[in-house]
Amino acid sequence: MDLRIFTEPQQGASYDTLLTVAKATEDLGFDAFFRSDHYLRMGSVDGLPGPTDAWITLAGLARETKRIRLGTLMTAGTFRLPGVLAIQVAQVDQMSGGRVELGLGAGWFEEEHKAYGIPFPKEKFARLEEQLAIVTGLWATETGKTFSYDGTFYQLTDSPALPKPAQRKVPVLIGGLGATRTPRLAAQYADEFNMPFASIEDTERQFGRVRDAAEQAGRAADDLVYSNALIVCVGKDDAEVARRAAAIGREVEELKANGLAGSPAEVVDKIGRYAAVGSSRIYLQVMDLDDLDHLELISSQIQSQLS
Secondary structure (H helix, E strand, O other): OEEEEEEOHHHOOOHHHHHHHHHHHHHOOOOEEEEOOOOOOOOOOOOOOOOOOHHHHHHHHHHHOOOOEEEEOOEEOOOOOHHHHHHHHHHHHHHHOOOEEEEEEOOOOHHHHHHHOOOOOOOHHHHHHHHHHHHHHHHHOOOOOOEEEEOOOOEEEEEOOOOOOOOOOOOEEEEOOOOOHHHHHHHHHOOEEEEEOOOHHHHHHHHHHHHHHHHHOOOOHHHOEEEEEEEEEEOOOHHHHHHHHHHOOOOHHHHHHHOEEEOHHHHHHHHHHHHHOOOOEEEEEEOOOOOHHHHHHHHHHHHHHHO
16 A cells, blocks of 8 residues: 655645655655645645645756655646646656656636636636647657647647657546546556545545546556545544644544544544555545644554654
8 A cells, every 4th residue: 555645735735845744755755645626725724834836836846856756636727728737747747757757637626717817717627628638648759759639628739749758658547426437437448446525435436436447448448546535634543633733724534534634543544445446555634733732643653653
């Protein structure tokens, strides 16, 4: 079971804070540092000092880290033109020495689009499908040849399809709860399918749909990595769990029901239940980025039991 650290910087984090967490992620032996791609805080937090851009952040971290994988859950397809996104991700992959992964989604948070003047189209999923075709098509085009695409939303003519990523293939992550189109898209384009904040039962059901869609598309179902993203809140005792829950404005019992919360033994047990339905990677959503002791506890008491 791979454990990855997943952050939500729009809730309030500077680049320096993210750098500190990313370095702790690497030093403590976690597999990867991922971040969300949002420009507006959610809920009652003030979000200070303000948003940071996902791919600018990852470019900086690419030069400041050496081992961990770096990526997004999920880059919003509404924020970037696909040709530009392909260049950005390829460049950050080069800057990291081939450690980047691209989670790409349709975009959903209308308020942040209004706040920053970003168009919020109705046909987001159809656009996402074209974006995936273009980004992966540009990267796959042989050097010296050109790439063209004539879609409903995007047209590319004789693109040199440069630059190339450092990796032969940048892993692409697709996630979501949709019963039909999402599994089909994952089967066609994804290296990893991620279930965001879902129960064990819903995870098992959706993994089954994706596996079926992969086989229908002529892929082996096991070609894909299957993962979950879950909020984490661990403590050495009940008092520490309660303190960490209060720090992020959540209730302990709700966190236990909907995430990974409680003692290390409780969390290890629940991770095992996700593993039993096919998950091999967990993105631990860490909300208090100043609590590095939390990461150390997870590393020493949970990750050590799973490795």
